[in-house]
Amino acid sequence: MTDFDPTTHPHRRFNPLTNEHILVSPHRTKRPWLGQTEPPQTTALPEYDPKCYLCPGNSRTSGEKNPNYDHTFTFENDFAAILHPPAPEAPVPAHPLLTVEPVYGACDVVIFHPRHDLTMARLSKSEIGTVINEWIRIYTSRGTEPGIEYVQIFENKGSMMGCSNPHPHGQVWSMSTIPSIPAQELKSLKRYAQSQIPSQDAPRENACLLCEYAQAEINTPGDTGRIVVSNEHWLAVVPWWATWPFEILLLPYHRHIGSIDELNTEEKEAFADILYRITRRYDNLFSCSFAYSMGIHQRPVPAKATVDPADDDNKYAHLHLHFDPPLLRSATVRKFLVGYEMMGEAQRDLTPEQAATRLRGCSEVHYLENP
Amino acid sequence: MTDFDPTTHPHRRFNPLTNEHILVSPHRTKRPWLGQTEPPQTTALPEYDPKCYLCPGNSRTSGEKNPNYDHTFTFENDFAAILHPPAPEAPVPAHPLLTVEPVYGACDVVIFHPRHDLTMARLSKSEIGTVINEWIRIYTSRGTEPGIEYVQIFENKGSMMGCSNPHPHGQVWSMSTIPSIPAQELKSLKRYAQSQIPSQDAPRENACLLCEYAQAEINTPGDTGRIVVSNEHWLAVVPWWATWPFEILLLPYHRHIGSIDELNTEEKEAFADILYRITRRYDNLFSCSFAYSMGIHQRPVPAKATVDPADDDNKYAHLHLHFDPPLLRSATVRKFLVGYEMMGEAQRDLTPEQAATRLRGCSEVHYLENP
Ligand SMILES: [Zn+2]
Ligand SMILES: [Zn+2]
Numbered sequence: 001m002t003d004f005d006p007t008t009h010p011h012r013r014f015n016p017l018t019n020e021h022i023l024v025s026p027h028r029t030k031r032p033w034l035g036q037t038e039p040p041q042t043t044a045l046p047e048y049d050p051k052c053y054l055c056p057g058n059s060r061t062s063g064e065k066n067p068n069y070d071h072t073f074t075f076e077n078d079f080a081a082i083l084h085p086p087a088p089e090a091p092v093p094a095h096p097l098l099t100v101e102p103v104y105g106a107c108d109v110v111i112f113h114p115r116h117d118l119t120m121a122r123l124s125k126s127e128i129g130t131v132i133n134e135w136i137r138i139y140t141s142r143g144t145e146p147g148i149e150y151v152q153i154f155e156n157k158g159s160m161m162g163c164s165n166p167h168p169h170g171q172v173w174s175m176s177t178i179p180s181i182p183a184q185e186l187k188s189l190k191r192y193a194q195s196q197i198p199s200q201d202a203p204r205e206n207a208c209l210l211c212e213y214a215q216a217e218i219n220t221p222g223d224t225g226r227i228v229v230s231n232e233h234w235l236a237v238v239p240w241w242a243t244w245p246f247e248i249l250l251l252p253y254h255r256h257i258g259s260i261d262e263l264n265t266e267e268k269e270a271f272a273d274i275l276y277r278i279t280r281r282y283d284n285l286f287s288c289s290f291a292y293s294m295g296i297h298q299r300p301v302p303a304k305a306t307v308d309p310a311d312d313d314n315k316y317a318h319l320h321l322h323f324d325p326p327l328l329r330s331a332t333v334r335k336f337l338v339g340y341e342m343m344g345e346a347q348r349d350l351t352p353e354q355a356a357t358r359l360r361g362c363s364e365v366h367y368l369e370n371p
Numbered sequence: 372m373t374d375f376d377p378t379t380h381p382h383r384r385f386n387p388l389t390n391e392h393i394l395v396s397p398h399r400t401k402r403p404w405l406g407q408t409e410p411p412q413t414t415a416l417p418e419y420d421p422k423c424y425l426c427p428g429n430s431r432t433s434g435e436k437n438p439n440y441d442h443t444f445t446f447e448n449d450f451a452a453i454l455h456p457p458a459p460e461a462p463v464p465a466h467p468l469l470t471v472e473p474v475y476g477a478c479d480v481v482i483f484h485p486r487h488d489l490t491m492a493r494l495s496k497s498e499i500g501t502v503i504n505e506w507i508r509i510y511t512s513r514g515t516e517p518g519i520e521y522v523q524i525f526e527n528k529g530s531m532m533g534c535s536n537p538h539p540h541g542q543v544w545s546m547s548t549i550p551s552i553p554a555q556e557l558k559s560l561k562r563y564a565q566s567q568i569p570s571q572d573a574p575r576e577n578a579c580l581l582c583e584y585a586q587a588e589i590n591t592p593g594d595t596g597r598i599v600v601s602n603e604h605w606l607a608v609v610p611w612w613a614t615w616p617f618e619i620l621l622l623p624y625h626r627h628i629g630s631i632d633e634l635n636t637e638e639k640e641a642f643a644d645i646l647y648r649i650t651r652r653y654d655n656l657f658s659c660s661f662a663y664s665m666g667i668h669q670r671p672v673p674a675k676a677t678v679d680p681a682d683d684d685n686k687y688a689h690l691h692l693h694f695d696p697p698l699l700r701s702a703t704v705r706k707f708l709v710g711y712e713m714m715g716e717a718q719r720d721l722t723p724e725q726a727a728t729r730l731r732g733c734s735e736v737h738y739l740e741n742p
Contacts, residue, residue, distance in 0.1 A: 087382075100384060182714075295711075324713050338534075339527030342664045
């Protein structure tokens with residue numbers, strides 16, 4: 001029988017964070033593309049758009065006017081998916097399968113920069129640092145409001161992702177409950193910490209799935225590995241279990257860090273540095289403004305003095321970011337998560353190692369700034 | 372405090388099949404649409420397309436020629452995501468987190484009808500019955516091949532879903548392992564059967580989550596309910612936990628049925644009847660060929676004589692179909708599962724009850740056949 005070759009033989013890989021598998025079909029990367037193509041993204045945007053509700057000085061649907069902000073600007077979403085407390089009590093369900101759980105909280109919009117035509121990939125490291133500081137401020141203030149149990153920072157970028165406005169911005173949803181995906185991740189991190197899986201790099205009582213995974217990636221020989229770029233404190237990898245073609249998992253690897261408010265000055269600078277470097281590589285991959293959804297997973301909220309650390313399952317969290325970009329082959333050919341992937345499990349053709357090799361080969365000088 | 376109103380107050384609902392929640396934000400259905408719109412679907416297709424690799428008599432990429440088939444026609448995918456056995460053995464992983472599981476099996480393409488310009492919504496009940504019989508034939512033959520542990524029947528329809536060819540067809544992937552989503556569902560069905568959840572309608576030792584869920588829907592008063600259409604044997608509901616705006620869960624409710632090969636003649640006819648009725652309602656909702664991914668979840672494979680029923684976790688399966696359509700407001704405005712939904716959990720604005728009301732109001736005479 002032939003030896004197993006990860007670039008030829010169909011196989012499954014396990015995602016230890018979500019407890020799901022991905023089917024990898026590497027032999028299929030050569031099939032002709034017959035699917036739908038996307039309209040190319042508009043690149044010629046004005047620096048200021050009088051019709052944009054995020055540009056400085058403009059009015060929003062609520063009637064409120066944005067200030068003439070210099071750096072970042074945060075306001076509550078005029079069409080928030082969740083509302084402030086109090087929430088009414090849940091009714092008695094007609095059947096246990098028909099239970100509702102009322103939710104409350106707040107939805108903030110964080111504008112990254114006054115310029116309508118920029119994205120994170122075009123900001124300076126110090127401008128990205130300003131965004132990071134704003135994320136930390138919101139995480140700390142929303143995360144300590146009464147009843148808030150979870151703060152989700154995320155960015156949805158690109159019309160291909162249904163994003164309604166190209167002005168660089170993200171969102172923060174703070175809520176009375178931990179959503180399904182981070183709840184599953186926390187459960188997995190806790191189970192790993194308490195499991196008997198042999199640990200290479202940490203004493204068993206402190207075992208962190210993501211600390212150990214980062215170490216396993218660092219120990220993988222470079223030419224077969226999945227690391228896209230790293231610096232003193234942060235590692236960007238196409239994870240072993242990536243669903244999206246050029247998915248990136250970004251995490252601090254030098255020490256176990258639970259949330260962004262725990263980052264020291266040097267780690268924050270390194271965070272800005274690596275965001276600068278991966279977003280530029282993304283844009284350069286297909287010479288376009290690269291669409292993605294990005295999210296920060298971390299401690300659901302800052303540690304509370306009222307919770308005994310022994311009972312605090314949030315302590316298992318290890319700060320990390322997911323970048324989930326849909327593009328597959330070019331600026332106009334994307335992956336769809338449909339069919340078998342909706343009914344069976346996620347599937348990919350290009351291996352994570354091949355994707356990492358492509359991203360490692362990209363420049364960090366943005367293609368629009370290249371003379 | 373005000374009473375809880377499911378059409379006004381943000382809340383979460385639990386999906387007992389996947390163990391995930393969905394965030395419902397019903398107050399938000401009135402927000403203006405600022406997102407991307409889709410190009411309208413092409414409707415003027417020829418009955419025969421000489422460039423289509425699925426039309427009768429045409430050649431495929433492999434060089435093989437399709438026969439001049441009358442009804443359905445099944446062949447193995449020329450670019451299968453999984454390959455026939457033998458699969459090589461898995462290598463010893465460098466770290467427990469970097470484990471691979473080789474997979475083998477077969478991918479079949481099932482053409483529903485010779486006409487290039489039709490879809491299931493334009494077939495007669497007897498033509499749909501022919502498709503059902505073909506599904507049963509493949510499920511039975513692939514599902515009894517050595518080493519095959521799972522058969523996934525599905526259809527991915529519409530260019531909005533990345534589907535490369537409008538010719539009416541679906542796929543069947545048969546494989547050596549149970550994929551993540553049906554594996555999770557089976558686990559949930561088993562747990563429910565063994566749980567202490569009070570049962571309304573079945574003796575506890577035979578409790579089936581989906582039998583009981585169907586009964587709970589039937590017991591819900593019509594004007595607040597989620598049933599779209601039903602017949603003697605089948606029920607189509609927008610499930611309590613629907614993620615997609617007009618998602619449908621289709622299941623037999625009259626008796627516990629594990630898989631399509633267990634359907635009797637009358638149940639098969641009723642299956643064709645309800646597929647006819649829901650696909651026409653779908654097309655009529657926005658007067659377009661309605662895109663969706665559809666999949667059949669059932670016993671992973673037919674029961675094996677070699678497996679003791681007491682040890683057979685597959686016996687907990689209850690046959691059902693998922694229809695996951697992306698359209699939200701019109702033929703050109705779709706939902707994107709991005710941002711918070713990729714990082715936190717699924718979210719919807721329109722309630723399942725509102726969606727069911729819309730679909731109940733649709734005609735079963737196809738808009739293109741309406742004189
Ligand atoms: Zn995560
Ligand atoms: Zn299912």
